[in-house]
Amino acid sequence: MFPELTRDDVFRLETRRLWLRWPRAADVGAFVDLASDPSVALWTAHIPHPYTREAAEAFVLRARASNGEGLTLALALALRGRPQEAIGGLELTPDGAGSARLGYWLGQPFRKQGYMAEAIEALVSMVYGLTEIAAIEAEVRPDNAASLGVLDGLGFREAGRRIVEAPARGTSYDCLVLRLEKRAFVGAAAARTPGPAARPLPSMSQQRREDPRMTRALALAADQ
Numbered sequence: 001m002f003p004e005l006t007r008d009d010v011f012r013l014e015t016r017r018l019w020l021r022w023p024r025a026a027d028v029g030a031f032v033d034l035a036s037d038p039s040v041a042l043w044t045a046h047i048p049h050p051y052t053r054e055a056a057e058a059f060v061l062r063a064r065a066s067n068g069e070g071l072t073l074a075l076a077l078a079l080r081g082r083p084q085e086a087i088g089g090l091e092l093t094p095d096g097a098g099s100a101r102l103g104y105w106l107g108q109p110f111r112k113q114g115y116m117a118e119a120i121e122a123l124v125s126m127v128y129g130l131t132e133i134a135a136i137e138a139e140v141r142p143d144n145a146a147s148l149g150v151l152d153g154l155g156f157r158e159a160g161r162r163i164v165e166a167p168a169r170g171t172s173y174d175c176l177v178l179r180l181e182k183r184a185f186v187g188a189a190a191a192r193t194p195g196p197a198a199r200p201l202p203s204m205s206q207q208r209r210e211d212p213r214m215t216r217a218l219a220l221a222a223d224q
């Protein structure tokens, strides 16, 4: 379960270049435009293709209800300068046993600029700072080089294989399981922080001050 902080739609994460915020009805058009591209849907288990307006509306309603109950954290991605225009999405679903499953996609025009790596790093940082989740996993097809590249750069490591049902594809896939443990993520963050070896792990607020890629704000705001 996610904490009270993420269960309200004023919640957002800010990174150097992005906002991660709750999806809204106003995102439906952008979701349809971007996720209709087969290069998005066909790599995922749950995004139908073709992707209709009805499907996007249903996603937004489900995501908001589920976020509100703390069962998932589904966030739309937007550029900081254009926070109203969604460019992709991420979703984290806890399994109730200490792990959570991560899914994500980005519109084709916005790829290969490090956006998804930046977004996932912020999300993972928040989750490991504020929740009891101890490991995050992504299920990735072995031929999805882009997804594997993103996860590898963030320290996710292969932890086996799993047959994953892909209802939107009408099949199942033999996927790699990529896993990032909290202790590995926190250890790597501490190692990046200059200072004496015995220095205690930085608090979330210290991390945010010291690492510009860390989440700059966890929640907020009357200005949405």
Ligand SMILES: CC(C)(COP(=O)(O)OP(=O)(O)OC[C@H]1O[C@@H](n2cnc3c(N)ncnc32)[C@H](O)[C@@H]1OP(=O)(O)O)[C@@H](O)C(=O)NCCC(=O)NCCS
Pocket (backbone or CB within 6 Å): 039, 040, 041, 043, 044, 103, 104, 105, 106, 107, 110, 111, 112, 113, 114, 115, 116, 117, 118, 138, 139, 140, 141, 144, 145, 146, 147, 148, 149, 150, 151, 153
């Ligand atoms: C996977 C996806 C989200 C990547 O988003 P992105 O913002 O382009 O990724 P980033 O720019 O943050 O890439 C981070 C790293 O991943 C690697 N990478 C990204 N795209 C790659 C590609 N097409 N081929 C190989 N490696 C790639 C690179 O190593 C990059 O590191 P670099 O900055 O040193 O070059 C995007 O390609 C996508 O939406 N794909 C379709 C949906 C999907 O596959 N979802 C995941 C299902 S498991």
